[in-house]
Amino acid sequence: MLPSAKLISVATAVPGYVLLQRDVAPAANAIFSNRYSDYARIARVFETTGIQKRHAVRPLEWFFEPHGWPERTAAYLEGALDLFVKAAKSALDDAALDARDIDTIVTVSSTGIATPSLEARAFGAMGFRENVHRVPVFGLGCAGGVTGLAIAAKLAQARPGTNVLVVAVELCTLSFRLDELTKANIVATALFGDGAAACILRVTDEGIAEVEASGEHTWPDTLDIMGWNVDPQGFGVVFARAIPPFAEAHMGPAIEGILASAGLSLSDVDRFICHPGGKKVIVALERALSLDQGSLDHERHVLAEYGNMSAPTVLFVLARAIEAGLPRRSLLSALGPGFTASCVSLKKAA
Structure with missing residues (x-):
């Protein structure tokens, strides 16, 4: 290894x-x-x-x-x-x-x-x-x-x-x-x-956290959920299906599968660090992951202060979580075009 x-x-x-x-x-x-x-x-x-x-x-x-x-x-x-x-x-x-x-x-x-x-x-x-x-x-x-x-x-x-x-x-x-x-x-x-x-x-003995595992889950026949149309005037956003209900119904099993491939389960995660796609998405993720409403507080703060910046947004949440003090294990997650869930497990450095 x-x-x-x-x-x-x-x-x-x-x-x-x-x-x-x-x-x-x-x-x-x-x-x-x-x-x-x-x-x-x-x-x-x-x-x-x-x-x-x-x-x-x-x-x-x-x-x-x-x-x-x-x-x-x-x-x-x-x-x-x-x-x-x-x-x-x-x-x-x-x-x-x-x-x-x-x-x-x-x-x-x-x-x-x-x-x-x-x-x-x-x-x-x-x-x-x-x-x-x-x-x-x-x-x-x-x-x-x-x-x-x-x-x-x-x-x-x-x-x-x-x-x-x-x-x-x-x-x-x-x-x-x-x-x-x-x-x-x-x-x-x-x-x-x-x-x-x-x-x-x-690769070093020191650092903020160890990247111990990562994984993705792509759902078939979901190209219409999120993406760009390439139009004469520029990119045109694609939101053809509502993302919050999809996340609430499907994100939990997807993350469970990604964690299982690394020998982990949802109960091993001390803190979820999620991409805050919107207020309704945050609520849907809390439900999907069986979290108390309000648990994703860093996500709500970043969304309020910066909006949805796409790819960097979850790293803004990570920076805030680091400042507050990372627990033993955190799981970064985001949903993107594909339609795909992407995850990275971080284990706090000793």
Whole structure:
């Protein structure tokens, strides 16, 4: 058995523009209410998401104007690169490492297209070595933070002594669309925020926690639950089926199966660290995992302060849980396009 990788540091970053929900709601009303007959019924989502504010790479006024792929891509490349560098440098500082100490970079992002990918664009600002291994990952959506952490842990485990940096960057607000008169677009406008998170992993005797196991569960015939439509004006969000009832019905057995493959059970988990996709999703997860209502308190706090940032969000929850003090064993989980549940089991370092 190869020695397990340890989580060495976790850092987060957000852009400078703040979108207060009390400002976004009337702005959305002005944009959509006269053009979308069902808007009044859907508009309650701005009050029921549990979100107070979010961060964005562009000011609120930017979203009042139509934008196509060139404008959205320019905003993505600028904003995502800035957040990548901020999160990565913070993670390096926390780990007492230099960028040249990094041997592998896993970059997770599904909200924009960048070729060369973000880690290549960050070379000058970061100072990575010329022989660093690059592993860009696209298409995992909200599950990307957990799966990216699992990939990074396996790469660190495969080459003991090397440092693996994983950075999850998502600019979800760039998917807000004036031309999309759909419930899914309105919900996204009420829910999404921008942010980044970075972690460093290494096989070592020290660290925050040991990555002891990971796994995924993909349900057949569920491609319509979550994802993107690629439209002439940009990405269009896909929420074709309600996620909370699906999570409540199916997440428990899926996690039980993932844990069983690692010789664990739900009773072995002291703390669940979940991706807070929305207020209703959090309640559904508590029911699915037989937790007392209110147990996922870190998740509610992150959702209220940052909204749903897709992949990095669960790592924001992890950072908060670390600050509060990790218990013996924690389980990170997230749901993403596929439709897939992804899990990572963390055992607190001795």
